[in-house]
Amino acid sequence: xxxxxxxxxxxxxxxxxxxxxxxxxxxxxxxxxxxxxxxxxxxxxxxxxxxxxxxxxxxxxxxxxxxxxxxxxxxxxxxxxxxxxxxxxxxxxxxxxxxxxxxxxxxxxxxxxxxxxxxxxxxxxxxxxxxxxxxxxxxxxxxxxxxxxxxxxxxxxxxxxxxxxxxxxxxxxxxxxxxxxxxxxxxxxxxxxxxxxxxxxxxxxxxxxxxxxxxxxxxxxxxxxxxxxxxxxxxxxxxxxxxxxxxxxxxxxxxxxxxxxxxxxxxxxxxxxxxxxxxxxxxxxxxxxxxxxxxxxxxxxxxxxxxxxxxxxxxxxxxxxxxxxxxxxxxxxxxxxxxxxxxxxxxxxxxxxxxxxxxxxxxxxxxxxxxxxxxxxxxxxxxxxxxxxxxxxxxxxxxxxxxxxxxxxxxxxxxxxxxxxxxxxxxxxxxxxxxxxxxxxxxxxxxxxxxxxxxxxxxxxxxxxxxxxxxxxxxxxxxxxxxxxxxxxxxxxxxxxxxxxxxxxxxxxxxxxxxxxxxxxxxxxxxxxxxxxxxxxxxxxxxxxxxxxxxxxxxxxxxxxxxxxxx
Amino acid sequence: xxxxxxxxxxxxxxxxxxxxxxxxxxxxxxxxxxxxxxxxxxxxxxxxxxxxxxxxxxxxxxxxxxxxxxxxxxxxxxxxxxxxxxxxxxxxxxxxxxxxxxxxxxxxxxxxxxxxxxxxxxxxxxxxxxxxxxxxxxxxxxxxxxxxxxxxxxxxxxxxxxxxxxxxxxxxxxxxxxxxxxxxxxxxxxxxxxxxxxxxxxxxxxxxxxxxxxxxxxxxxxxxxxxxxxxxxxxxxxxxxxxxxxxxxxxxxxxxxxxxxxxxxxxxxxxxxxxxxxxxxxxxxxxxxxxxxxxxxxxxxxxxxxxxxxxxxxxxxxxxxxxxx
Numbered sequence: 001x002x003x004x005x006x007x008x009x010x011x012x013x014x015x016x017x018x019x020x021x022x023x024x025x026x027x028x029x030x031x032x033x034x035x036x037x038x039x040x041x042x043x044x045x046x047x048x049x050x051x052x053x054x055x056x057x058x059x060x061x062x063x064x065x066x067x068x069x070x071x072x073x074x075x076x077x078x079x080x081x082x083x084x085x086x087x088x089x090x091x092x093x094x095x096x097x098x099x100x101x102x103x104x105x106x107x108x109x110x111x112x113x114x115x116x117x118x119x120x121x122x123x124x125x126x127x128x129x130x131x132x133x134x135x136x137x138x139x140x141x142x143x144x145x146x147x148x149x150x151x152x153x154x155x156x157x158x159x160x161x162x163x164x165x166x167x168x169x170x171x172x173x174x175x176x177x178x179x180x181x182x183x184x185x186x187x188x189x190x191x192x193x194x195x196x197x198x199x200x201x202x203x204x205x206x207x208x209x210x211x212x213x214x215x216x217x218x219x220x221x222x223x224x225x226x227x228x229x230x231x232x233x234x235x236x237x238x239x240x241x242x243x244x245x246x247x248x249x250x251x252x253x254x255x256x257x258x259x260x261x262x263x264x265x266x267x268x269x270x271x272x273x274x275x276x277x278x279x280x281x282x283x284x285x286x287x288x289x290x291x292x293x294x295x296x297x298x299x300x301x302x303x304x305x306x307x308x309x310x311x312x313x314x315x316x317x318x319x320x321x322x323x324x325x326x327x328x329x330x331x332x333x334x335x336x337x338x339x340x341x342x343x344x345x346x347x348x349x350x351x352x353x354x355x356x357x358x359x360x361x362x363x364x365x366x367x368x369x370x371x372x373x374x375x376x377x378x379x380x381x382x383x384x385x386x387x388x389x390x391x392x393x394x395x396x397x398x399x400x401x402x403x404x405x406x407x408x409x410x411x412x413x414x415x416x417x418x419x420x421x422x423x424x425x426x427x428x429x430x431x432x433x434x435x436x437x438x439x440x441x442x443x444x445x446x447x448x449x450x451x452x453x454x455x456x457x458x459x460x461x462x463x464x465x466x467x468x469x470x471x472x473x474x475x476x477x478x479x480x481x482x483x484x485x486x487x488x489x490x491x492x493x494x495x496x497x498x499x500x501x502x503x504x505x506x507x508x509x510x511x512x513x514x515x516x517x518x519x520x521x522x523x524x525x526x527x528x529x530x531x532x533x534x535x536x537x538x539x540x541x542x543x544x545x546x547x548x549x550x551x552x553x554x555x556x557x558x559x560x561x562x563x564x565x566x567x
Numbered sequence: 568x569x570x571x572x573x574x575x576x577x578x579x580x581x582x583x584x585x586x587x588x589x590x591x592x593x594x595x596x597x598x599x600x601x602x603x604x605x606x607x608x609x610x611x612x613x614x615x616x617x618x619x620x621x622x623x624x625x626x627x628x629x630x631x632x633x634x635x636x637x638x639x640x641x642x643x644x645x646x647x648x649x650x651x652x653x654x655x656x657x658x659x660x661x662x663x664x665x666x667x668x669x670x671x672x673x674x675x676x677x678x679x680x681x682x683x684x685x686x687x688x689x690x691x692x693x694x695x696x697x698x699x700x701x702x703x704x705x706x707x708x709x710x711x712x713x714x715x716x717x718x719x720x721x722x723x724x725x726x727x728x729x730x731x732x733x734x735x736x737x738x739x740x741x742x743x744x745x746x747x748x749x750x751x752x753x754x755x756x757x758x759x760x761x762x763x764x765x766x767x768x769x770x771x772x773x774x775x776x777x778x779x780x781x782x783x784x785x786x787x788x789x790x791x792x793x794x795x796x797x798x799x800x801x802x803x804x805x806x807x808x809x810x811x812x813x814x815x816x817x818x819x820x821x822x823x824x825x826x827x828x829x830x831x832x833x834x835x836x837x838x839x840x841x842x843x844x845x846x847x848x849x850x851x852x853x854x855x856x857x858x859x860x861x862x863x864x865x866x867x868x869x870x871x872x873x874x875x876x877x878x879x880x881x882x883x884x885x886x887x888x889x890x891x892x
Contacts, residue, residue: 021630022626022627514789516587516788518583521579536589540590540786
């Protein structure tokens with residue numbers, strides 16, 4: 001073994017030594033752009049009419065904090081069990097994963113969260129102190145419930161007047177059990193009541209309750225919905241054997257079985273038409289949907305159309321009713337006319353144009369007309385501004401009569417779907433809050449929405465969308481059992497993992513991993529800290545961030561940058 | 568499964584304040600190397616970018632002992648340091664020669680080849696930025712066909728293909744040889760740690776993009792590295808004993824155009840030349856596939872012939888192992 005004669009550095013021959021760390025060299029002065037953490041808005045959140053904070057509740061779900069995830073949804077929507085089942089989920093249409101492989105099954109996750117809390121009765125505390133003002137709401141459909149709930153959370157005393165014996169409006173009487181079991185609706189309405197909302201059933205305004213009773217309230221929200229089927233406007237439609245879709249579903253949901261024949265023809269292409277046809281199938285009948293345009297133009301939710309098809313509902317496209325004929329006042333035939341598609345109309349869909357001389361007759365013992373619904377506003381004591389059959393309201397849901405607001409299917413603002421009604425109720429509650437002087441009007445901050453090309457898809461291997469479990473068709477078409485099942489926990493967690501979580505930092509450490517200057521670290525609370533004394537502003541962290549939760553800002557004063565970070 | 572995340576050793580040994588350009592791939596290589604090996608490491612650096620990056624006297628960024636040595640001597644110095652440590656009874660410290668492509672492919676080649684042939688017990692890491700970047704972007708034998716450098720200007724870009732260093736070292740039949748990329752840090756760290764546990768000469772060839780030398784925005788460093796892998800320009804693989812080839816990642820097979828078009832050093836290339844590069848990449852890939860171990864061909868049904876050849880190689884290597892035991 002060789003012996004070393006040097007025991008100290010001084011004894012060694014001259015050799016340049018570096019014993020100091022380069023940490024003392026402030027390379028941050030090289031920088032002309034600086035990376036900052038800045039969360040942005042995900043497109044699903046913008047796509048959700050109710051404005052649910054989807055990335056936030058997904059993250060809570062991934063951590064199995066189901067109760068908190070539920071509360072997060074409840075901030076914007078008191079009926080997640082309902083919308084998780086029946087919403088047409090426009091959020092999924094906006095999902096950035098859609099152009100990559102398949103959009104995330106957001107509504108199934110929403111349903112999972114709601115169902116995890118079916119036995120949970122603790123609702124979030126009313127967020128503000130009680131106020132003395134009282135607000136009356138006419139109608140306990142989704143718009144009325146949403147508005148009353150949001151008002152209660154703001155500290156108001158909200159009273160819902162419901163004409164029927166049970167609350168829920170179209171949710172109860174328009175949607176069949178196989179899509180929305182009553183126990184889910186009952187549970188969520190009970191939750192809303194537990195926040196202090198008072199529901200008065202059997203209280204029809206203009207009927208058992210006079211309009212004048214509303215005058216003791218500080219504001220009124222009209223949310224009576226559209227509960228009357230539009231007329232087909234053809235001769236013979238008053239004959240026995242002709243039903244309206246709303247009436248037909250109403251009776252079914254009320255526990256009655258309407259007398260219908262074996263051969264049921266349903267006229268229309270919306271969800272009411274599909275619901276009526278699928279209900280007829282469940283009653284053991286043959287159902288055919290007659291629609292004047294083609295499948296592409298059908299306003300019904302595509303999944304519902306597919307389900308109907310699986311259950312044996314037949315479709316006849318490009319036909320319109322001309323005349324209903326029969327004997328002794330009972331329907332026996334319907335005369336139809338062929339249509340073809342013309343130019344797009346105001347709705348953007350191609351308009352049906354009659355084909356002359358194409359009339360033909362079909363035998364029918366039952367006809368259900370489901371070509372659209374309109375509100376019954378005859379109870380209003382004085383004339384309101386209307387547009388078509390609906391109440392005209394401004395963007396803030398005001399009707400022009402001070403203190404009277406309106407929303408949902410009764411009004412012109414977004415309508416036609418449950419979630420639009422929930423949005424109307426929520427936003428109207430804010431407007432009422434402003435009207436009563438508790439809050440000043442805000443224009444809101446503009447959203448910076450993450451686009452598909454902003455997502456770094458390298459970090460997300462392709463994975464297919466969850467297959468929603470359902471009961472077999474043979475079983476589904478013979479009864480009113482709920483068709484689609486709730487995702488299992490494993491399925492929900494896997495599906496939530498497919499979410500890019502656009503725009504919200506999940507502390508995935510990618511930024512930290514790729515910093516050549518070792519300038520990103522985590523503090524005790526797990527938040528990232530950028531060492532601007534050494535960061536050279538290369539921008540790798542920003543470019544690599546899987547979800548666009550960072551950005552590069554021009555180098556300026558520290559104050560300017562801090563300000564940019566806070567926005 | 569969800570998002571791809573990297574699980575890296577948490578300790579940061581590399582210090583900030585070093586002199587690397589923004590977005591430097593070679594610096595990330597050093598950062599991951601130190602994470603993988605820990606503090607019981609000695610690094611030998613010949614003339615290369617890292618001679619500067621480590622910092623001016625009296626500063627050093629590496630956080631472990633670094634020996635700066637002459638251009639051609641990385642491998643021989645590492646041999647000497649390893650021998651010195653051994654003679655002191657230190658069998659634990661890992662000696663790493665950390666050299667650029669110039670100091671590996673060209674100037675340091677004979678020392679490297681000698682050390683590989685003698686199966687010296689140290690690790691050699693080449694961070695390949697495909698030219699002499701530190702001295703001002705002169706071509707090296709690692710510069711790819713068609714690339715601009717100051718010595719291969721756009722009017723007459725490099726006419727030769729990149730030297731296949733991996734094949735040359737495989738021919739030395741060293742126990743462990745791997746390629747790695749800064750875009751796949753978990754893969755790189757796993758390979759360095761595997762190399763750490765192997766006795767004898769280990770070589771890791773790391774693809775390290777250079778924003779100023781390749782003419783791209785520093786923020787794209789990782790993206791470009793990833794594109795090089797996914798377009799098969801730089802396959803990620805391991806070779807055991809010079810014969811047993813293993814692919815570490817099945818590339819997506821994206822066109823090389825996407826990779827080429829992102830870099831200013833290829834800006835002068837026309838469609839025809841890019842096509843030529845694509846053909847070369849495809850042919851090289853085919854040659855590589857033929858060498859892969861048979862079980863790697865399960866998802867490569869078109870290369871059944873190659874699979875047979877690989878089986879022969881494997882059988883031979885196994886019979887040799889059998890003979891020695």
